[in-house]
Amino acid sequence: DGHLLEVRDLFVEFHTRDGSAKVINGVSYHLDAGETLAVLGESGSGKSVTAQAIMGILDMPPAVIPSGQILYRGTDLLTLPEDERRKVRGKQISMIFQDALSALNPVFPVGWQIGEMLRLREGMSRADAKRRAIELMELVKIPAARQRIGDYPHQFSGGMRQRVMIAMSLALDPAVLIADEPTTALDVTVQAQIMDLLGELRRDLNMAMILITHDLGVVADVADRIAVMYAGRIIEHADVHSLYEAPAHPYTKGLLESIPRLDHKGQRLTTIRGLPPNLMRIPSGCPFHPRCPYARQECVDVVPTVRSLGNDRTSACHFAQEVLDGRI
Template structure:
């Protein structure tokens, strides 16, 4: 992580002064990240900007290689460098650019202010320590709690994330828990210090659907209770529809569409979002034709010129292949799309996606 990038030496506010500016927790501005690998420079993030308010759930939606996980790592300050380098942009938390902080200052943000849960809970927990000890460790290190207080705190947290018989299982080891229970323990660790922002990177991808439903319900409940800002990173359009307030769709390291959750499902404005929605089978539909998006996501070391989606896009014209990638511009109030032909896409979507549930239209729209 580059500490000299910009704003070095900026005075860091004391812990108490991390207060959101007008409810705004996080502001990512024009972020660029690249990975310098043996096979060339992979441009993982190419100018991404978004924000997160208190109590808001932002879903970052994308496929593997879209840059969604790298974005989360950059915000957390856990990007492996090398090979990863932040080459531009700002990540403001409560008005302060995190990229200008020293590693020590970052550590004081990581955990108490911004924390994260990962897809693979088993490998994220240390196998040789009891789970209760690992949760208590957070309280000891950051809060200076003594052993017994930290232990009590760990038990309360385990109870909060609905682990049955928490007091009896506080000394159990990670492998003694099921996948869903491990994910709950991860969540307990992540919320131990009452963070203002929680980043969940594919939190349920490794879990069965019935367990997924439990975990998503728990996350929603915790967020409500603590007014956390939640960034949910996922590829699952179903999960997103259930919990997100706003959605940011990523493709090849760029945001291609951002919108509130309802309009984006009712009528996607970017051809990629539209393609995704048309290509997933839905549980509540029969006789559905899946129209697949042709081609493959681009290799990040060789992103095609023009709009990165142009080789797979049914709307692509010469302008898409030659002009610089279209910027993310406002197409409707609160909706942004990065496409030269947004209006045509919107018009088509409004016709195509008009088969919602009987009686469901009046709400939500």
């Protein structure tokens, strides 16, 4: 017990005119101080929605949370009064988004935007806020930070803007940083630089991080553990090394077979057939069964329970052990 952050059996539904979509269906995960959890999944798997629930930024309604807990240092954020919750959000737990350009205000210099947050939330003087803003821009390795503090967002490249966003998210010295697809909008070289920066920061600042991504290729060097999501569930959870060595769920196995690997030169890449499920009509039994090459009748009829495979490893597949052992 006593995790820094723990999501417990969370359910989220979206109520729309066309019906209700079960977006999160019993998600549990935890994060300890200083570690990085990668939450991996296709778009619509619920990885961002879980993060938005943690941050308290879900639109309610249409979103409703029928049950579940989000514990931060043992306190359930979902039952906390809004003003208490606001002290946690942004300060203790902060989030960076995919699209830095739309998250920054185009009409104010970036240094001013960082400083203003420090003035509002920490009550800093103008001079202190400016000094700290420069420090933060140096921390995220923006060259000539002191000279660039008066520049506007559009004067920075995409990668530099994402660094500004990271600087802002670190301004209040959070214990947890949630990064939602932080590099998706960037080109490959810049992606790698930003991932390196995040890795360095979390080591130097001893921060815990939730890294949300659809790209299994980017997490190997940064994450300690991976939670793989599908149809609003965590279908596999393991430490990064074990998962790469031997996946215990056919979906993860499919994902691994679809990324290029240096140690498997010349091997043909496969892709997972079919599309993610419609969350208004999640398939019976195992939600992955229409796409799973190993599906049997049992998979259509019975929802797989989450099986424990030891070492904090789980898989929600009827044949988890067989997949893990490479027998299917």
